[in-house]
Amino acid sequence: MNNPAISWFGIVRLGLVQTGLGAIVVLTTSTLNRVMVVELAMPAILPGALVAIHYALQAFRPAWGHGSDLGARRTPWIVGGMAVLAAGGLLAALATAWMSVRPLFGIALAVAAFCLIGAGVGAAGTSLLVLLAKRCDDNRRATAATIVWVMMIAGFIVTTAVAGHMLDPFSPMRLIAVSGSVSAAAMVLTIVGVWDIEGRDTAAADASQIAPPSSAFRAAFMEVWAEPKSRRFAIFVFVSMLAYSAQDLILEPFAGVVFGFTPGGTTSLSSVQHAGTLVGMAAVPLIGAIYPHSRGNMQAWTIGGCLSSAIALLALAAAALVGPFWPLRETVFMLGLTNGAYAVAAIGSMMALVGAGGENREGVRMGLWGAAQGFAFGIGGFLGTLAIDVARYLLSSPSLSYSVVFASEAGLFVVAAWMAVWVHRLPAALRRDGLGDLRAAIAGG
Structure with a gap:
């Protein structure tokens, strides 16, 4: 029995979940990071390590995806994961405020908070994408993923813009109030998004397709x-997302240290970046509608997105050297634009590949790629902040330090562009094996 397909309205409703998820995450990774480094004068490696902890928990994404494959309903995973995420976001703000008076206790609470954030993002995000992958028609999957991701970026933009306004003049209590409001709003959006989205008939249809209990996670993962493309795509996701995320935790401190932006100003700068990302994501399907021959060429879009992101990062490296006279907002918008084009192409490839290979393994594949993304984000954020601390120690110039790090990240995007070509190349031995299997089939016929 086939599962009923989700309507376009249902896809948009599910996008509300991603909007809430993005709202909480952007506040913890951008604003709290800036407050720790600039207002509290903590080393940049501290927020880098906290975010790395949250991404380290993404290692459990394949197991959560496997459970979603075997289970009959995904709504409890999504709502439960968002509840854990919302609690973690509020605790992270409390911990940051506590660091100003009791640094060690504040850091200890922050570790626990970011563990909750990681678990919540992994459980809710993986189950949401599995639901999309299994309930969307094949010709809707890429578009559905784009819609959901655009709604997440919209959550970034609205949250950073509103929070940037509400946080000035800055105070720890104001930070806690803003964070609590964002967490509450995210829960409301999640409940509205998943309310009766599966339904009783759908749950019964899922129950009839549950894999046998003997389908152990290890066997499913192996x-x-x-699968060559699943494995190679996971490696590509890791490399490209490493390049994508390495600038994430240093951009706001960079604007504060080199350009003298206030906390509200750097938060608003993040909204400029995310606005660019939204435009970049929307541009890919729009150009595809105008030039239909380019619509399905996700590999070309991915390569172009990686190379143009490298150029944008080189522009940021120049901005660090030139200083306040450089058009920083325009450069950050360009970085978001190029990142968005790359991201939507990679998401389109992901949704197209998720149903390939063995049956009832969509959750494991999505979990594998989500784990690769999570590891890359965690390592990228940590390495970015570590690189800044090391560069500032060696070079004794904040501007030159940021310039060197941004240029290094541009080189990593060039490597990612090469990886996008490598994903679709099968090993010669596998091609020979495939030819041998074809010949054997012909001979047997």
Whole structure:
């Protein structure tokens, strides 16, 4: 029995979940990071390590995806994950405020908070994408993923813009109030988004397709890992997302240290970046509608997005050297634009590949790629902040330090562009094996 397909309205409703998820995450990774480094004078490696902890928990995404494959309903995973995420976001703000008076206790609470954030993002995000992958028609998957991701970016933009306004003049209590409001709003959006989205008939249809209990997670994971494109795509996701995320935790401190932006100003700068990302994401399907021959060429879009992101990062490296006279907002918008084009192309490829290979393994594949993304984001954020601390120690110039790090990240995007070509190249031995299998089939016929 086939599962009923989700309507376009249902896809938009699910996008509300991603909007709420993005709202909480952007506040914890951008604003709290800036407050720790600039207002509290903590080393940049501290927020980098906290975000790395949250991404380290993404290692459990394949197992959560496997559970979603075996289970009959995904709504409890989504709502439960968002509740954990919302609690973690509020605790992270409390911990940051506590650091101003009791640094060690504040840091300890922050570790626990970011563990909750990681678990919430992994559980809710993986189950949401599995639901989309299994309930969307094949010709809707890429578009559905784009809609959901655009709504997440919209959550970034609205949150950073509103929070940037509400946080000035800055105070720890104001930070806690803003964070609590964002967490409450995210829960409301999630409940509205998933309310009766599966329905009783759908749950019954899922229950009839549950894999046998003997389908152990390890066997399912190894089956997916043995698929050449799934494995190579996971490696590509790791490399490209490493490049994508390395600037994430240093951009706001960079604007504060080199350009003298206030906390509200740097938060608003993040909204400029996310606005660019939204435009970049929307541009890909729009150009595809105007030039239909380019619509399905996700590999070309991915390569172009990676190379143009490298150029934008080189422009940021120049901005660090030139200083306040450089058009920083325009450069950050360009970085968001190029990142958005890359991201929507990678998401389109992900949704197209998720149903390939063995049956009832969509959750494991999505979990594998989500884990690769999570590791890359965690390592990228940590390495970015570590690189800044090391560069500032060695070079004794904040401007030159940021310039060197941004230029290094541009080089990593060039490597990611090469990886996008490599994903679709099968090993010569595998091609020979495939030819041998074809010949054997012909001979047997």
